[in-house]
Amino acid sequence: MDKTSSVSIHEGKPIRCKAALCRKAGEALVIEEIQVDPPQAYEVRIKILCTSLCHTDVAFWKLEWGPLARFPRILGHEAVGVVESIGELVDGFKQGDVVLPVFHPHCEECRDCKSPKSNWCSRFCDDFVSNTRRYGMASRFKDFSGEDIYHFFFVSSFSEYTVVDIAHLVNISPEIPVDKAALLSCCVSTGVGAAWKVANVEEGSTVAIFGLGAVGLAVAEGARLRGAAKIIGVDLNPDKFEIGKRFGITDFVNPALSGEKKISQVIKEMTEGGVDYSFECIGLTSSMEEAFNSTRTGSGKTVILGKEKQMLPISLGSHDLLRGRTICGTLFGGLKPKLDIPILVDSYLKKELNLNGFITHELSFEEINKAFDLLVKGETIRCVLWMDK
Numbered sequence: 220m221d222k223t224s225s226v227s228i229h230e231g232k233p234i235r236c237k238a239a240l241c242r243k244a245g246e247a248l249v250i251e252e253i254q255v256d257p258p259q260a261y262e263v264r265i266k267i268l269c270t271s272l273c274h275t276d277v278a279f280w281k282l283e284w285g286p287l288a289r290f291p292r293i294l295g296h297e298a299v300g301v302v303e304s305i306g307e308l309v310d311g312f313k314q315g316d317v318v319l320p321v322f323h324p325h326c327e328e329c330r331d332c333k334s335p336k337s338n339w340c341s342r343f344c345d346d347f348v349s350n351t352r353r354y355g356m357a358s359r360f361k362d363f364s365g366e367d368i369y370h371f372f373f374v375s376s377f378s379e380y381t382v383v384d385i386a387h388l389v390n391i392s393p394e395i396p397v398d399k400a401a402l403l404s405c406c407v408s409t410g411v412g413a414a415w416k417v418a419n420v421e422e423g424s425t426v427a428i429f430g431l432g433a434v435g436l437a438v439a440e441g442a443r444l445r446g447a448a449k450i451i452g453v454d455l456n457p458d459k460f461e462i463g464k465r466f467g468i469t470d471f472v473n474p475a476l477s478g479e480k481k482i483s484q485v486i487k488e489m490t491e492g493g494v495d496y497s498f499e500c501i502g503l504t505s506s507m508e509e510a511f512n513s514t515r516t517g518s519g520k521t522v523i524l525g526k527e528k529q530m531l532p533i534s535l536g537s538h539d540l541l542r543g544r545t546i547c548g549t550l551f552g553g554l555k556p557k558l559d560i561p562i563l564v565d566s567y568l569k570k571e572l573n574l575n576g577f578i579t580h581e582l583s584f585e586e587i588n589k590a591f592d593l594l595v596k597g598e599t600i601r602c603v604l605w606m607d608k
Contacts, residue, residue, distance in 0.1 A: 229257075229303070229304070230257070230303075230304040231257050231304070232257060233254045233255065233256050233257065234254070234255045234264070234303075234380050235252055235253070235254055235255075236252070236253065236255060236378065236379035236380045237250055237251070237252060237253075237378070237379050237584070238250070238251060238252075238253045238293050238360070238368075238377060238378035238379065239293070239294075239295075239377040239378070239584070239587045240253070240291045240292070240293060240362070240368065241280055241290060241291065241292045241293070241294055242290055242291045243290055244280065244281055244282055244283040244288060244290070245280065245281050245283070247588045247591075248280075248294075248377070248587055248588055248591070250584075250585055250587075251362060251363060252363060253293075253360055253361060253362055253363070253368060253378065254360070254361040254362075255359060255360060255378065255380045255381065255382065256359045256360075256361070256382065257304060257306070257382075258304060258305060258306035258309075258359075258382050259306045259307075259351075259353075259354065260306050260307040260308045260309075260353075261306060261307075261308055261309060261352075261353055261384055261385050261386075262305075262306040262309070262351070262353075262359075262382050262383065262384055262385070263302055263304070263305050263306065263309060263312050263318070263382070263383055263384075263385060263388055264302075264303045264304045264305075264359075264380060264381070264382045264383075265300035265301060265302055265303055265318060265320065265380065265381060265382075265383060265388075266300055266301045266303045266379065266380055266606075267298050267299075267300045267376050267378065267379060267380065267381060267606055268298075268299050268300055268301060268397045268605075268606060268607075269298065269299060269397055269398055269401055269603050269604060269605050269606060270295050270297060270298035270299075270376040270377060270401065270584075270603075270604050270606075271297045271298070271398075271401050271402065271578075271601050271602060271603045271604065272295075272297070272587075272590045272591065272594050272599075272601070272602050272604070273296065273297050273405055273406060273433075274432065274594065275296070275372075275405075275526075276294045276295060276296065276371075277591065277594055277595060278528070279292075279294060279371065280294060280591070286348060287347070287348070289369040290369070291362060291366075291368050291369065292368065292369040292370075292371055292375075293360060293368055293369070293370065293371060293375040293377050293378050293381075294371045294375070294377050295371065295374065295375055295376035295377035295378070296320070296322045296371060296372040296374040296375075296376060296404070296405060297376065297401055297402070297404045297405040297406065298319075298320055298374065298376035298401050298404060299317065299318070299319055299391075299397045299398075299400040299401045299404065300317075300318055300319075300320065300376075300381075301315060301316065301317055301318070302314050302315060302316040302318055303380065309385055310385075311385070311390065312385065312388065312390065316390055317390070317391055317392070317393045317397070317400070318388050318389060318390055318391065319388070319389045319391055319400060319401075319403060319404040319556075319560060320373075320374040320376060320381070320383045320387055320388055320404060321374070321387050321388070321389055321404050321405075321408075321551075321556045321560070322372040322373060322374055322387065322404075322405065322551075323338070323340075323344075323387075323550060323551035323554075323556055324340045324342075324343035324344060324352065324373070324384075324386040324387055325338070325340055325386060325387075325389075325555050325556045325557045325558075326340050326342045326343055326386045327386075327557060328342065329341045329342040329343075332555070337553065338416070338550070338551060338553050338554055338555045338556075339550075340386070342386075343386055344550075347372075349373075350367075350369060350370040351370065351373070351382070351384065352373050352384035352386055352387065353384060358370060359381075359382035360375070360378070373387050374387065377584075377587065377604075379584075379606055387556075389404075389556050389557050389560045389561070390561075391403075391560065391561060391564050392561070392564050392565075392568065394568055395564050395567055395568060398578060398581070398603045399567065399574040399578075400564070401603065402433075402574055402577055402578070402601065403560055403563055403564065404560075405551075406433035406434050406437055406577070406601065407433075407437045407440070407563070407574065407577065408437075408551060408552055408554050408556075408559070408560060408563060409434050409437065409524060409549075409551055409552040409554075410433070410434045410435065410436065410437020410438040410439075410440065410441055410500070410524070410552060411437050411438070411440055411441035411444070411552060411563065411572070412441070412549070412551065412552020412553050412554040412559065413438055413441065413498060413522050413524055413549055413552040413553065414426075414438050414440075414441025414442045414444075414445055414447075414496075414498070415441050415444070415445060415552070415553075416549075416552060416553035416554060416559070417522050417547065417549045417552065417553040418496045418498070418520055418522050419445075420441070420442050420445040420446075420447055420495075420496055421445065421446070421495075422445065422446030422447075422448075423446065423447075423448045424442075424445075424446075424447050424448065424494075424495040424496060425447065425448060425449040425450075425451075425490050425494040425495050425496070425515075426438075426439075426442045426447045426449065426450045426451065426494055426495065426496045426497070426498070427451040427453060427486050427494040427496070427497040427498070427510065427513050427514075428442075428450065428451065428452050428453060428468075428497075428498045428500060429453045429482075429497065429498065429499045429500060429501055429506045429509065429510045430453070430454060430499065430500035430501035430506070430525065431452050431453075431454040431456070431459040431462070431463055431468075431500075432500060432600065433577055433600050433601050434500045434524055434525075435452070435454070435498070435500035436462065436463060436466050436576070436577065436600065437466075437577075438498045438500060438524070439452065439463055439466040439467050439468050440466040440467060440572070440573055441552075442467060442496075443466060443467025443573075444566075444571065444572065447467070447496075448469075449469050449470060449489075449490065449494075450467050450468045450469050450470070451468070451469070451470045451471070451472060451486060451489065451490075451494065452468040452470070452471050452472070453471075453472045453473075453474065453482055453486075453506075454471070454473065455473060455474060455475055456597070457471075457473055459471075462576060462600070465573065465575070465576045466573060466576065470489060472485055472486065472489075481509060481512070482506075482509045482513065483509045483510075483512035483513040486513040487513065490515075492515050492516065493513055493514045493515035493516065493519055494513055494514055494515060494519065495514070495515055495518065495519060495520070496514070496519070496520050496521075496522070497510040497511065497513050497514050497519070497520075497521045497522070498510065498521075498522050498524060499521065499522070499523050499524060499525050500524045500525050501525045502525030502526045502527050502528055503525070503527065504527055504531050504532070504533045504534075506525070507521075507523055507525070507527070507533045508533055508534060508535065510523075511533075511535055511539070511544065511546050512539070514544055515544075516539070516542050516543065516544065517542060517543040517544075518543055518544075519543075519544045519545070520544070520545045520546070520547075521544070521545070521546040521547070522546075522547060522548070522549055523546065523547070523548040523549070524548075524549060524552075576600075577600055577601045578600070578601050578602075578603050579599045579600045579601065579602065580593060580599045580601075580602040580603070581602070581603045581604075581605065581608075582602060582603070582604055582605070582608075583604065583605055583608040584604045584605065584606050584608070586604070587604055590602040590604060
Protein backbone atom coordinates (compact mmCIF):
# COMPACT_ATOMS: atom_id res chain seq x y z
CA MET A 220 0.00 0.00 0.00
CA ASP A 221 1.18 3.52 -0.79
CA LYS A 222 2.27 5.11 2.48
CA THR A 223 0.46 8.33 1.61
CA SER A 224 -2.89 6.64 1.05
CA SER A 225 -5.62 6.88 3.66
CA VAL A 226 -8.37 4.55 4.81
CA SER A 227 -11.52 6.30 6.03
CA ILE A 228 -13.83 3.36 6.81
CA HIS A 229 -13.62 4.35 10.49
CA GLU A 230 -14.52 7.99 9.90
CA GLY A 231 -16.62 9.22 12.80
CA LYS A 232 -16.06 6.00 14.71
CA PRO A 233 -13.51 4.80 17.26
CA ILE A 234 -10.48 2.89 15.97
CA ARG A 235 -8.82 0.02 17.78
CA CYS A 236 -5.07 -0.13 17.30
CA LYS A 237 -1.77 -0.83 19.03
CA ALA A 238 0.00 1.67 21.25
CA ALA A 239 3.01 1.61 23.56
CA LEU A 240 1.76 2.54 27.02
CA CYS A 241 3.89 3.90 29.82
CA ARG A 242 2.08 2.61 32.89
CA LYS A 243 4.70 3.42 35.51
CA ALA A 244 7.71 5.73 35.61
CA GLY A 245 10.88 4.10 34.35
CA GLU A 246 9.29 0.75 33.56
CA ALA A 247 9.26 -0.89 30.14
CA LEU A 248 6.50 0.31 27.84
CA VAL A 249 3.74 -2.19 27.13
CA ILE A 250 2.28 -2.74 23.65
CA GLU A 251 -1.49 -2.87 24.14
CA GLU A 252 -4.62 -2.57 22.07
CA ILE A 253 -6.33 0.75 22.73
CA GLN A 254 -9.29 2.71 21.43
CA VAL A 255 -8.73 6.01 19.64
CA ASP A 256 -11.85 8.17 19.48
CA PRO A 257 -12.78 10.16 16.37
CA PRO A 258 -11.57 13.77 16.17
CA GLN A 259 -13.72 16.57 17.53
CA ALA A 260 -13.96 20.10 16.15
CA TYR A 261 -10.54 21.51 15.14
CA GLU A 262 -8.95 18.06 15.47
CA VAL A 263 -7.51 15.54 13.01
CA ARG A 264 -6.99 11.81 13.47
CA ILE A 265 -3.82 10.62 11.83
CA LYS A 266 -2.21 7.28 11.08
CA ILE A 267 1.39 7.37 12.27
CA LEU A 268 3.83 6.10 9.63
CA CYS A 269 6.97 6.29 11.74
CA THR A 270 8.07 7.93 14.95
CA SER A 271 11.41 8.55 16.61
CA LEU A 272 12.58 8.80 20.18
CA CYS A 273 13.72 12.06 21.78
CA HIS A 274 15.47 12.71 25.12
CA THR A 275 12.33 14.59 26.22
CA ASP A 276 10.36 11.34 25.91
CA VAL A 277 12.93 9.64 28.13
CA ALA A 278 12.78 12.49 30.68
CA PHE A 279 9.00 12.21 31.03
CA TRP A 280 9.20 8.41 31.03
CA LYS A 281 11.38 8.69 34.16
CA LEU A 282 9.27 11.40 35.82
CA GLU A 283 8.01 10.06 39.14
CA TRP A 284 6.27 13.04 40.74
CA GLY A 285 4.68 16.41 40.03
CA PRO A 286 1.68 17.52 37.94
CA LEU A 287 3.24 16.22 34.70
CA ALA A 288 3.91 12.70 36.04
CA ARG A 289 0.81 10.96 34.68
CA PHE A 290 0.13 7.32 34.00
CA PRO A 291 -0.92 5.48 31.95
CA ARG A 292 0.37 7.65 29.17
CA ILE A 293 1.23 7.47 25.47
CA LEU A 294 4.53 9.26 24.93
CA GLY A 295 6.13 10.30 21.64
CA HIS A 296 6.16 13.66 19.85
CA GLU A 297 8.54 13.33 16.87
CA ALA A 298 6.71 11.65 14.00
CA VAL A 299 5.08 11.82 10.60
CA GLY A 300 1.67 10.55 9.60
CA VAL A 301 -1.24 10.58 7.17
CA VAL A 302 -4.63 12.18 7.79
CA GLU A 303 -7.23 9.45 8.35
CA SER A 304 -10.22 11.67 9.19
CA ILE A 305 -10.99 15.24 10.21
CA GLY A 306 -13.35 16.83 12.71
CA GLU A 307 -15.69 19.75 12.18
CA LEU A 308 -14.35 23.24 11.50
CA VAL A 309 -11.07 21.88 10.12
CA ASP A 310 -9.68 23.82 7.16
CA GLY A 311 -6.46 23.13 5.25
CA PHE A 312 -6.33 19.37 5.87
CA LYS A 313 -7.95 16.47 4.05
CA GLN A 314 -7.80 12.68 4.10
CA GLY A 315 -4.52 11.39 2.71
CA ASP A 316 -2.45 14.49 3.47
CA VAL A 317 1.07 13.82 4.77
CA VAL A 318 1.42 15.75 8.01
CA LEU A 319 3.82 16.45 10.84
CA PRO A 320 2.39 16.58 14.35
CA VAL A 321 4.38 19.22 16.24
CA PHE A 322 4.47 19.76 20.01
CA HIS A 323 4.80 23.53 19.62
CA PRO A 324 1.46 25.22 18.80
CA HIS A 325 0.87 27.70 16.01
CA CYS A 326 -2.72 28.96 16.05
CA GLU A 327 -2.01 31.60 13.35
CA GLU A 328 -4.60 33.91 14.95
CA CYS A 329 -3.19 35.36 18.18
CA ARG A 330 -1.11 38.53 18.43
CA ASP A 331 2.17 36.65 18.81
CA CYS A 332 1.52 34.18 15.99
CA LYS A 333 0.91 37.14 13.71
CA SER A 334 4.07 38.91 14.89
CA PRO A 335 7.48 38.25 13.28
CA LYS A 336 9.21 38.83 16.63
CA SER A 337 8.96 35.27 17.96
CA ASN A 338 7.30 31.89 17.55
CA TRP A 339 5.40 32.11 20.82
CA CYS A 340 1.66 31.36 20.63
CA SER A 341 0.05 33.39 23.39
CA ARG A 342 -3.23 31.57 22.88
CA PHE A 343 -1.93 28.09 23.61
CA CYS A 344 1.74 28.00 24.65
CA ASP A 345 1.26 28.42 28.38
CA ASP A 346 -0.78 25.21 28.71
CA PHE A 347 1.44 22.15 29.07
CA VAL A 348 -1.01 20.34 31.36
CA SER A 349 -4.05 19.48 29.25
CA ASN A 350 -4.56 16.29 27.27
CA THR A 351 -6.26 17.95 24.31
CA ARG A 352 -5.61 21.50 23.21
CA ARG A 353 -9.18 22.86 23.28
CA TYR A 354 -10.86 20.29 25.54
CA GLY A 355 -8.72 20.29 28.66
CA MET A 356 -8.31 16.87 30.26
CA ALA A 357 -10.66 15.12 27.82
CA SER A 358 -8.73 12.20 26.32
CA ARG A 359 -9.09 10.60 22.91
CA PHE A 360 -7.50 7.35 24.17
CA LYS A 361 -8.95 4.49 26.21
CA ASP A 362 -7.29 1.26 27.33
CA PHE A 363 -8.75 -2.27 27.25
CA SER A 364 -10.78 -1.60 30.43
CA GLY A 365 -12.26 1.64 29.13
CA GLU A 366 -10.10 3.89 31.29
CA ASP A 367 -8.72 7.13 29.89
CA ILE A 368 -5.05 7.27 28.82
CA TYR A 369 -3.12 10.51 29.19
CA HIS A 370 -1.79 12.34 26.14
CA PHE A 371 1.75 13.72 25.81
CA PHE A 372 2.65 17.15 24.41
CA PHE A 373 -0.59 17.11 22.39
CA VAL A 374 0.92 14.52 20.01
CA SER A 375 1.31 11.01 21.56
CA SER A 376 2.95 9.40 18.55
CA PHE A 377 3.73 6.02 20.18
CA SER A 378 0.43 4.79 18.79
CA GLU A 379 -0.66 3.55 15.39
CA TYR A 380 -3.31 6.30 15.41
CA THR A 381 -3.50 9.56 17.34
CA VAL A 382 -5.67 12.69 17.45
CA VAL A 383 -3.98 16.08 17.06
CA ASP A 384 -5.33 19.63 17.16
CA ILE A 385 -4.82 21.60 13.95
CA ALA A 386 -2.71 24.12 15.90
CA HIS A 387 -0.14 21.32 16.21
CA LEU A 388 -0.30 20.00 12.65
CA VAL A 389 1.70 20.93 9.54
CA ASN A 390 1.06 19.86 5.96
CA ILE A 391 4.24 18.79 4.15
CA SER A 392 5.24 17.64 0.69
CA PRO A 393 4.88 13.87 0.18
CA GLU A 394 8.15 13.96 -1.79
CA ILE A 395 10.33 13.97 1.33
CA PRO A 396 11.12 10.50 2.77
CA VAL A 397 8.94 10.03 5.82
CA ASP A 398 11.78 9.04 8.15
CA LYS A 399 13.62 12.26 7.30
CA ALA A 400 10.40 14.23 7.65
CA ALA A 401 9.89 12.98 11.21
CA LEU A 402 13.13 14.70 12.26
CA LEU A 403 11.61 18.05 11.35
CA SER A 404 8.88 17.72 13.97
CA CYS A 405 11.38 18.29 16.79
CA CYS A 406 15.18 17.92 16.80
CA VAL A 407 16.24 19.26 13.41
CA SER A 408 13.79 22.15 13.42
CA THR A 409 14.87 23.12 16.93
CA GLY A 410 18.59 23.12 16.11
CA VAL A 411 18.52 24.56 12.61
CA GLY A 412 15.96 27.14 13.68
CA ALA A 413 18.14 28.29 16.60
CA ALA A 414 21.00 29.10 14.23
CA TRP A 415 18.72 30.57 11.58
CA LYS A 416 15.89 32.38 13.35
CA VAL A 417 17.19 33.03 16.86
CA ALA A 418 20.92 33.69 16.49
CA ASN A 419 20.76 34.80 12.86
CA VAL A 420 24.27 33.42 12.33
CA GLU A 421 26.00 35.31 9.55
CA GLU A 422 28.57 34.26 7.00
CA GLY A 423 32.14 34.05 8.31
CA SER A 424 31.13 33.97 11.99
CA THR A 425 32.41 31.65 14.75
CA VAL A 426 30.15 29.26 16.66
CA ALA A 427 30.45 26.98 19.70
CA ILE A 428 27.94 24.21 20.39
CA PHE A 429 27.78 22.62 23.83
CA GLY A 430 26.38 19.10 23.48
CA LEU A 431 26.39 17.16 20.20
CA GLY A 432 23.19 15.19 20.45
CA ALA A 433 20.59 15.44 17.71
CA VAL A 434 19.74 19.06 18.54
CA GLY A 435 23.40 20.12 18.77
CA LEU A 436 24.21 18.51 15.44
CA ALA A 437 21.19 20.27 13.94
CA VAL A 438 22.54 23.58 15.26
CA ALA A 439 25.79 22.79 13.46
CA GLU A 440 23.89 22.08 10.26
CA GLY A 441 22.04 25.38 10.63
CA ALA A 442 25.30 27.25 11.23
CA ARG A 443 26.84 25.54 8.20
CA LEU A 444 23.93 26.60 6.03
CA ARG A 445 24.33 30.16 7.29
CA GLY A 446 28.00 30.17 6.27
CA ALA A 447 29.77 30.05 9.63
CA ALA A 448 33.56 29.86 9.21
CA LYS A 449 34.39 27.99 12.42
CA ILE A 450 32.01 25.64 14.23
CA ILE A 451 33.35 24.22 17.50
CA GLY A 452 31.66 21.16 18.97
CA VAL A 453 31.94 20.53 22.71
CA ASP A 454 31.20 17.00 23.89
CA LEU A 455 32.63 14.28 26.14
CA ASN A 456 32.20 11.64 23.42
CA PRO A 457 35.10 11.78 20.92
CA ASP A 458 33.06 9.81 18.37
CA LYS A 459 30.82 12.86 18.00
CA PHE A 460 33.56 14.76 16.20
CA GLU A 461 33.58 12.41 13.21
CA ILE A 462 29.79 12.50 13.16
CA GLY A 463 29.79 16.28 13.52
CA LYS A 464 32.06 16.79 10.51
CA ARG A 465 29.13 15.76 8.31
CA PHE A 466 27.23 18.79 9.60
CA GLY A 467 30.01 21.34 9.30
CA ILE A 468 31.81 21.06 12.64
CA THR A 469 35.39 22.19 12.10
CA ASP A 470 36.88 21.85 15.60
CA PHE A 471 36.21 19.67 18.62
CA VAL A 472 36.73 20.21 22.36
CA ASN A 473 36.52 17.36 24.85
CA PRO A 474 36.04 18.81 28.37
CA ALA A 475 37.67 15.72 29.86
CA LEU A 476 40.93 16.57 28.07
CA SER A 477 41.11 20.29 28.78
CA GLY A 478 42.98 19.89 32.06
CA GLU A 479 42.46 22.68 34.56
CA LYS A 480 41.31 25.13 31.89
CA LYS A 481 37.64 25.99 31.67
CA ILE A 482 36.00 25.26 28.33
CA SER A 483 35.29 28.96 27.88
CA GLN A 484 38.99 29.70 28.24
CA VAL A 485 39.88 27.02 25.69
CA ILE A 486 37.36 28.42 23.21
CA LYS A 487 38.56 31.99 23.71
CA GLU A 488 42.12 30.90 22.94
CA MET A 489 40.91 29.10 19.80
CA THR A 490 39.01 32.15 18.54
CA GLU A 491 41.12 35.08 19.70
CA GLY A 492 38.64 36.35 22.24
CA GLY A 493 35.53 34.22 21.99
CA VAL A 494 32.93 33.01 19.54
CA ASP A 495 30.28 35.17 17.97
CA TYR A 496 27.57 32.67 18.90
CA SER A 497 27.30 29.87 21.43
CA PHE A 498 24.52 27.31 21.82
CA GLU A 499 23.82 25.22 24.93
CA CYS A 500 22.09 21.96 24.02
CA ILE A 501 22.60 19.93 27.21
CA GLY A 502 20.48 21.47 29.95
CA LEU A 503 23.07 22.05 32.70
CA THR A 504 23.57 25.37 34.48
CA SER A 505 27.34 24.87 34.40
CA SER A 506 27.43 24.47 30.62
CA MET A 507 25.01 27.39 30.16
CA GLU A 508 27.38 29.61 32.10
CA GLU A 509 30.40 28.33 30.17
CA ALA A 510 28.58 28.85 26.88
CA PHE A 511 27.92 32.46 27.84
CA ASN A 512 31.50 33.00 29.00
CA SER A 513 32.87 31.59 25.73
CA THR A 514 31.36 34.40 23.64
CA ARG A 515 33.03 37.55 22.44
CA THR A 516 32.89 40.71 24.56
CA GLY A 517 30.74 43.42 23.03
CA SER A 518 28.69 41.33 20.64
CA GLY A 519 28.61 37.64 21.67
CA LYS A 520 25.22 35.95 21.76
CA THR A 521 24.31 32.77 23.65
CA VAL A 522 21.21 30.71 22.83
CA ILE A 523 19.91 28.24 25.41
CA LEU A 524 18.18 25.17 23.96
CA GLY A 525 18.69 22.67 26.77
CA LYS A 526 16.13 22.50 29.61
CA GLU A 527 17.67 22.55 33.09
CA LYS A 528 16.22 19.44 34.70
CA GLN A 529 16.05 20.90 38.21
CA MET A 530 14.95 24.36 37.00
CA LEU A 531 18.01 25.84 38.69
CA PRO A 532 19.04 29.48 38.10
CA ILE A 533 22.20 30.33 36.22
CA SER A 534 24.83 32.83 37.35
CA LEU A 535 26.06 35.46 34.90
CA GLY A 536 28.37 38.39 35.50
CA SER A 537 26.44 41.64 35.31
CA HIS A 538 29.62 43.34 34.12
CA ASP A 539 29.75 40.96 31.15
CA LEU A 540 26.16 41.81 30.26
CA LEU A 541 26.91 45.51 30.46
CA ARG A 542 29.77 44.98 28.04
CA GLY A 543 27.45 43.85 25.29
CA ARG A 544 27.00 40.09 25.54
CA THR A 545 23.46 38.75 25.29
CA ILE A 546 21.75 35.50 26.23
CA CYS A 547 18.32 34.16 25.35
CA GLY A 548 16.34 30.96 25.32
CA THR A 549 14.26 29.41 22.59
CA LEU A 550 11.58 26.79 22.16
CA PHE A 551 11.39 24.90 18.86
CA GLY A 552 14.25 27.00 17.52
CA GLY A 553 12.14 30.10 17.06
CA LEU A 554 10.30 28.49 14.14
CA LYS A 555 6.65 29.09 13.37
CA PRO A 556 5.76 25.49 12.44
CA LYS A 557 3.21 26.06 9.68
CA LEU A 558 5.35 28.69 7.96
CA ASP A 559 8.91 27.49 8.51
CA ILE A 560 8.79 23.69 8.40
CA PRO A 561 7.72 23.70 4.72
CA ILE A 562 10.78 25.90 4.04
CA LEU A 563 13.02 23.25 5.64
CA VAL A 564 11.32 20.51 3.60
CA ASP A 565 11.96 22.51 0.43
CA SER A 566 15.58 23.04 1.47
CA TYR A 567 16.01 19.28 1.86
CA LEU A 568 14.40 18.57 -1.51
CA LYS A 569 16.80 21.06 -3.09
CA LYS A 570 19.69 19.10 -1.50
CA GLU A 571 20.70 22.05 0.69
CA LEU A 572 19.65 20.80 4.13
CA ASN A 573 21.52 17.66 5.14
CA LEU A 574 19.40 15.15 7.08
CA ASN A 575 21.72 12.18 6.56
CA GLY A 576 23.48 10.98 9.69
CA PHE A 577 20.85 11.77 12.29
CA ILE A 578 19.16 8.38 12.03
CA THR A 579 21.53 5.77 13.43
CA HIS A 580 19.02 2.97 14.10
CA GLU A 581 15.74 1.75 12.61
CA LEU A 582 13.49 -0.67 14.49
CA SER A 583 9.96 -1.97 14.39
CA PHE A 584 7.40 -0.35 16.71
CA GLU A 585 7.32 -3.52 18.81
CA GLU A 586 11.02 -2.96 19.60
CA ILE A 587 10.37 0.41 21.24
CA ASN A 588 11.96 -0.57 24.56
CA LYS A 589 15.19 -1.37 22.72
CA ALA A 590 15.09 2.17 21.33
CA PHE A 591 14.76 3.54 24.87
CA ASP A 592 17.71 1.45 25.98
CA LEU A 593 19.86 2.68 23.09
CA LEU A 594 19.10 6.33 23.84
CA VAL A 595 19.60 6.03 27.59
CA LYS A 596 23.02 4.42 26.98
CA GLY A 597 23.95 7.14 24.49
CA GLU A 598 24.34 4.65 21.65
CA THR A 599 22.00 6.34 19.18
CA ILE A 600 21.35 9.83 17.86
CA ARG A 601 17.91 9.14 16.49
CA CYS A 602 16.18 5.77 16.34
CA VAL A 603 13.24 5.57 13.95
CA LEU A 604 10.41 3.20 14.78
CA TRP A 605 8.38 1.95 11.82
CA MET A 606 4.75 1.13 12.47
CA ASP A 607 4.45 -1.39 9.66
CA LYS A 608 7.95 -2.92 9.66
